[in-house]
Amino acid sequence: MSSAAPLPLPGRQNPLVIGGHMDADRALLTPRGELVHGCAEALAEKLAGLPAGTARIDVDMSGVHFMDSAGLEFLEVLRDHGRRRRLPVTATRWNGQPRRILELAGLDTMDPLRSPAPHGAPSPALTAVAREREERLLLLQEEVEQLRQAIASRPVIDQARGILMATYGCTSDEAWHILREASQLSNTKLRAVAEAVAAGSRPNGPRPPEAVRDALSRALARRHP
Template sequence: MTFAAPPPYSGRLNTLVIGGRMDADRALLTPRGELVHGCADALAEKLAQLPASTARVDVDMSGVHFMDTSALQFLDVLRDFGHRRRLPVTATRWNGQPRRILELAGLDTTDPLNSPTPARPAPLASAVAQERAEQLHVLQEEIEQLRHAIASRPVIDQARGILMATHGCTSDEAWHVLREASQRSNTKLREIAAAVTAGATPDGPRPPEKLRQALSRALSRHRSGAGGGPGRGRVS
């Protein structure tokens, strides 16, 4: 028996789709995509479709390539389902970024549903709760940084291509020029790249004076270091 996947969430490029099949009385679920906001609801809907005769649920997580702290709700839904139905539930085969998040959260990367939760005295439990909250905050910051890096990558790659075509530098040299200009002008790398990209169009705005000077100095230094002699011109 195979279960139909739920429709993808609107407005997202990377969605969570949960496939499933029955092997006798064992259900095998196969999530694909991201564990983000809404993933717990999608899982609850999928679990509600399982036959009453289901005696075991195994979730293969190898198709999940990204997750944020919403994954903890996803795991809670799985755990609660197993407790309510009194049947074994596993979530295995984690890899990549999701596995790293489990490590940072102090969970078992083989199967986080098996992570022990021993009884603790009240003061210690409070300290553990505070530590867990701090860990979640760190996770959220790391995830936000990853999302910013992913969003910034296209414009940075475009700026590198423009510098390579305009000034005859290599891809690595263009990267170092952007980084050095960012440091010299105390400007975010993405803003430097966006200014270079916008200024490359015929009617595009010129980069601010501070950025032009920082880019020109970085280009001059890298041309001198490469022994390339005079370049093809200053940043316009």
């Protein structure tokens, strides 16, 4: 039986599903999808359903293609389960974006559960490491949020590029640079510029704001003098 985590990323339909099987007294778990909000709860449910005689848990992470900071909660659930049950737990075969998240968090990319955890009062060195990790996690959260926004913005940006290409005979790359330059010149978010272009192309659609119109004109003049 599989456990699924709710609430996948906006624009995606690929929540976490945790499969697996028993090999004698060893449990092999195979998560598939995204480590986002709800993944730790799904894992806890899966672990609670393992047979009482389970002596080892190995988690194959190769099927996970995206994670945000909730993935660290997923790892903590695994680590805590191993401590309480006094059994070895591994989480290996990380790839792509999740592997980069581990790097940013300062964890072992081969198996983050091998990273040593402090016992008792933290030493000054461990405190410094904890502070550095907290700073990295803040950067990680910003990076993930930018990725979320990019995923949500892509359809309207692609639509605006198509409109510019059809209207001005420019290439896809030229249309992208025009939108980006107009965003910079008008101090307006790229998505807002794209939405203004798309809305203005509709019958009786509203004209883009004056600042955006002026920036688009200047950007177009530079690309198509």
